[in-house]
Amino acid sequence: MATDRKSIRGGVTAPLGFRASAVGCGIKDASVERLDLALIISDEPVVAAATFTTNKVKAAPVRVSALHLRKSNVKAIIANSGNANACTGPQGIADARTMARVVARQLGILQREVLVCSTGMIGLPMPMARIEPKIPDLVQRLSPRLANGSDVAHAIMTSDTRPKEVAVEIEIDGKPVRIGACAKGAGMIDPNMATMLCFITTDAAIGKAELQRAVTDSVERSFNRITIDGDMSTNDTVTVFANGASGAKRITSGTKEAEKFTKALTHVMVKLAKMIVADGERVTKFVDVRVRGAATYHHARLIAEAVAKSSLCKCSWNGEDANWGRIMDAIGYSGARIREETIDIYFDGVAAARNGMAADTPVSKLRAVVKKHAFTINIDLHLGEANYNVYTSDLSPEYVDFNRSEYSMWKKAQIEGTENDE
Amino acid sequence: MATDRKSIRGGVTAPLGFRASAVGCGIKDASVERLDLALIISDEPVVAAATFTTNKVKAAPVRVSALHLRKSNVKAIIANSGNANACTGPQGIADARTMARVVARQLGILQREVLVCSTGMIGLPMPMARIEPKIPDLVQRLSPRLANGSDVAHAIMTSDTRPKEVAVEIEIDGKPVRIGACAKGAGMIDPNMATMLCFITTDAAIGKAELQRAVTDSVERSFNRITIDGDMSTNDTVTVFANGASGAKRITSGTKEAEKFTKALTHVMVKLAKMIVADGERVTKFVDVRVRGAATYHHARLIAEAVAKSSLCKCSWNGEDANWGRIMDAIGYSGARIREETIDIYFDGVAAARNGMAADTPVSKLRAVVKKHAFTINIDLHLGEANYNVYTSDLSPEYVDFNRSEYSMWKKAQIEGTENDE
Structure with a gap:
């Protein structure tokens, strides 16, 4: 059965019916140009499943996203690197909501249909003045091209040295069904239910309960089995969006198709999990x-x-x-x-x-x-x-060296000119 | 009450009635001359208490010593650095017993009155051919001088950069009573019931139950509260020998004297615990x-x-x-x-x-x-x-660098010429 699963090119835009984009806002440092804000959307309604960090200190976007997932049928994700929006209090919650609201307005969907994910430094306020004005551009650039999925994989990187994308194709009842994904890792990697950021899209048709079961199973066999530094992040999120755009018949519990789908999903997650460890901060083995x-x-x-x-x-x-x-x-x-x-x-x-x-x-x-x-x-x-x-x-000695000094430097970069602080 | 406790010079030979010595056997490396075999003995009968590592992989000397403590009134300790005698199977047990037997014969006491403690590399056979011939010399050098206590503190060092000795004097019913101690630490430090090696002597007169209570209390407030690298050793041992040589009245449970003694013992252990952390492998803070x-x-x-x-x-x-x-x-x-x-x-x-x-x-x-x-x-x-x-x-990056390579090097040093191995 494993033989009819094949690797295909691309990431989150490999499945049908998904569009993506990324722009650079200088979130970490206004003077550095790189992609750091990303958007993924399904044109069709989505069945979504997710796992979040079990860290009791949860970033604002984790709180907001968990609520949106419970209350609504989400269909889009806005994600940024460079700032975790964690330990930022009521302002952090307001900022995460603003990100969802502004992107929803631009897309003509509901605020609660948007998930928000952030990764980066803990404890610094979100530079909303640099993020908000870029959102129209982000929406403008949305496209189903494979390159746009790849832009998302780049935009969520922090200390990663390379983007992490995987896509596979399986057959469900004679029709091709795709699963595409990207992830970021590199530091604060010690899993518990879920770790790091990972966005997975699929054009399979599947019910919510069966999708959540497949996700929980796959996370247990992949992301929950990796460790780099033993520190578990405040922002870990794995989401899977299934939109049925393949036209293949609906996957139901206990069938051969459900098993095949879960195996393919596990394969995608294990591949990403191994990529995360192999690209761990200054890792050599x-x-x-x-x-x-x-x-x-x-x-x-x-x-x-x-x-x-x-x-x-x-x-x-x-x-x-x-x-x-x-x-x-x-x-x-x-x-x-x-x-x-x-x-x-x-x-x-x-x-x-x-x-x-x-x-x-x-x-x-x-x-x-x-x-x-x-x-x-x-x-x-x-x-x-x-x-x-x-x-x-x-x-490695280089891991320690890499993680010696961060807060002072980032804080300085972010607040330059705004506060009387060295 | 704390005011009548004073720091005094020396370590395990500061209390009355204890003699100590140390010699060099080249245990780790035959070509390196340093003290690496130590002996402590009380001339009077001893009341002893101890805590051992809770690691389920226990070094041979830990197994042998725990048995001797249960079965007998111990009065001497032979200790070595340079080899942990851990994961050495039946031969390791035989070697630990031989160390106790040879020293007991030289001292004219019973084998089971001798505790054995080892620290160093795991998984290498004990170089008994280098240790045994030195034991007569070790016994010959026994002396109550403070310098001899200090030799013991030096002889148990592995990656420690400085010896760790503490001694205090308190008054029990108008008579001076002393507690002296030495310890080694530096690596594989993460406490659970007890950690590292620590030998404590006192000329207080005290019952076994009260002494064990004082030791357990003090360990909980000191050695169980330190961590360097999160790795818990296979050889951790804390022993306290009380010989009553001060002539002060016997300390009994629930009295002001018992409280004063426990406080002094805790003080000694906390001081050593802090010294261990401060001298952790390549530590800067x-x-x-x-x-x-x-x-x-x-x-x-x-x-x-x-x-x-x-x-x-x-x-x-x-x-x-x-x-x-x-x-x-x-x-x-x-x-x-x-x-x-x-x-x-x-x-x-x-x-x-x-x-x-x-x-x-x-x-x-x-x-x-x-x-x-x-x-x-x-x-x-x-x-x-x-x-x-x-x-x-x-x-520190230097900690990682320091701990990168050890086994191959030590194995090479120990077996040179005896095996066809690079």
Whole structure:
């Protein structure tokens, strides 16, 4: 069945009936020209599903969007990078609403039919004076061209070094159905229900309950399995818009088509999730931590996450050092049930530890694996049947350097001339 | 009452009736000369209490020592740095037992009266051929001199840049009573019941139950409140030996003397805990994260630990950047009950955020605090009466660099000439 899913070009405008655009407003810094405000709209009515951050500190746009999703059939998303509109109080809520209202007015739709997503610095007021005047231009540029979807992928980037777009095509009852997506990541990546920003469009016809089920499932197998720095963002949002424009028959629960659609959606999300880790801030390694043989799924997950988040494990991968003792240490403090004496650890299938002790593999063989850009760590507990995996990265001196100083600099860039502050 | 506690010189040999010594065996690297094997003994019978790591992967000496403590009245400790004797299987247990047996035979005491503590690299076999022959010399050098206590503090260092010794004197019923201690830390520091190695001696007379209560209390207020890298070691041990050699009357539960003794013990542990954080691997900042106004003690703790462990908060402190948005983010994902709108954040009393939003303090004023070597972050939730604090450090590019490569190098140093491995 997997064979009739094919990769296609483009992102959010790859499915039929979606238009997109992006403009530059200088949100982060008035003097820097880059795309930082994006719009996606479906011409047809949309069935929407979403997952939001579980961080209790929620950005204003997350609050506004969650309300709009509950109250209405949304059909458009306005998104910006450069400012998270988080910890901005009542003014932040007013600004998020204004973004929805102005774009809705231009589009001739209702304010509550528009979702708002923001990503960037926490705690700075939105430069609405630079954003609002650009919205007519944003609406003017709307187009179904693939290049416009790509503009959106560029406009939501912050510390990302490359845009992240995926699109696939499947067949539902003989008719082609497309799923297109873009995402941004790079920092504050530690998933819980959803992480980062990800916009997915599809021209499939599908009911709301079945779409939400597919989204929740797919997020659990993708974005909830990645970690870069262990910090979970205030703005994480994954949205999926399904508009039925393919003309294919409606996907209903429990059918072969529902399964095929969910698999394709999971495939799209896993691809984006891996792209996010691979483009993590100053990352040099992509590491798949796979735990098997755990007593329960929960225990397998505890171990995979402890290893994937351990500063010392991540430092050793950066140093291309097969330091399996640090992996054992993290397994030990993960909280999972283990028996030290039955634990095996492999790097790409090469044994580093057997029965909780050093295997007799020469260090040079292990080092050859850790020198690769991407490798897998297999941890076998020999206690049961449960498995779990997490995609993660190394921790580099450059990551720390990159994240040393931000607030003072950004604040200075944003308020220049407006406040008596150095 | 605090006024009659005074700091005195020395460490574990400051109290009466304790002798100590240290020698160099080249445990980590045969070609490097430094003290790495230490011995502490009480001439009088000892009442002992201890806390051990809660990591489920436990080093061989932790297993052996816990057994000896349960079965016997211990009176001596042999400790080494350079090799953790962890993940070393049955041979590791045999080696730890051999260390206890050989030292006991030399001292004319029972094997089970000796505790064994090791710290260093995980997963390498103990170089017993270099350790055993040095034990007679170690016993020969035993002396109650303050310098010998100091030798022990040096001998247990790994990545520590300076030894950590504390001693105080209090009065119990008119007689002077002393508490002396040394500790090692620097890396894999994230406490749970106990962390790192810490040896404490006292010439107080005290019952076992009361001593254990005092130790558990003091550990909870000191070593359980520090974090450097969030990785919890396999070898953590805190031991307290009380030998009654002061001649002061026996301290019993619920008395003024018991309170005074516990306070002094807590003081010693907090001082060592702070020294450990301040000497964390490549640390440049000492940060006291204080949470107040939480609904419960548990919630206050969740928040203090989330902020203290956040990679992004730690990076910003390294960059001397008052990025309070990252603190808000960590508060939000800590799992604690909060109301974003009532959260205030201060840096050494200077408001960074009020009511969940930026305070109107100029950035330059906040930056002046973060530029200091040590500062306090106060987080007020305005929800209740519960408080908690954690001592932590920044995360530096140099920390990552320092921890990039270790295993290959150490393994090479240890096995040179013995195996056909690069």
